[in-house]
Amino acid sequence: MEAVAKLNNYPTSPRKMRLLADLIRGLKVDKALAVLEHNPKHPAVPLRKLVLSAISNWKAKNEGADETALLVKTIMVDGARVIKRMRPAPQGRGYRVRKRSNHVTLTVDTIGTATKLVKNQKNNQVSTVEIPEEKAAAKKEAAPKKVAAPKKAAVKKEPGTKKTK
Numbered sequence: 001m002e003a004v005a006k007l008n009n010y011p012t013s014p015r016k017m018r019l020l021a022d023l024i025r026g027l028k029v030d031k032a033l034a035v036l037e038h039n040p041k042h043p044a045v046p047l048r049k050l051v052l053s054a055i056s057n058w059k060a061k062n063e064g065a066d067e068t069a070l071l072v073k074t075i076m077v078d079g080a081r082v083i084k085r086m087r088p089a090p091q092g093r094g095y096r097v098r099k100r101s102n103h104v105t106l107t108v109d110t111i112g113t114a115t116k117l118v119k120n121q122k123n124n125q126v127s128t129v130e131i132p133e134e135k136a137a138a139k140k141e142a143a144p145k146k147v148a149a150p151k152k153a154a155v156k157k158e159p160g161t162k163k164t165k
Contacts, residue, residue, distance in 0.1 A: 003058035
């Protein structure tokens, strides 16, 4: 069973936060914590706290379960409010400074759990359904492999020949 943790309106640009989010996406939780602990970027501290919060949320949902199999299932960084300030510029003008902030949504789940999206035909709502581990593994094996088409050989011109009409 998955658990979610959210960080809202953190005052750093979404682009800087996404650099760290890409580092921990899909990693085991203990490995993600180690990566964030030793990363020099300033958003690493609140992102580490967010991972710890997601772990404690998961523990509250799954009492007595083993947390060693947890991994960062999804992590999304979205833009939040932008505070606009003015900066003095030459000749009496003012440049606009946009101070960006972001929202981070983190989901942790156990390794063996796979989900798929199911669309309800009656009201067109999309929901997730958990797939047992055996069916998920069989589905991965059954997918056909794509084979690249052979490349065409390039035609070489002999030096010193000209096209004539």
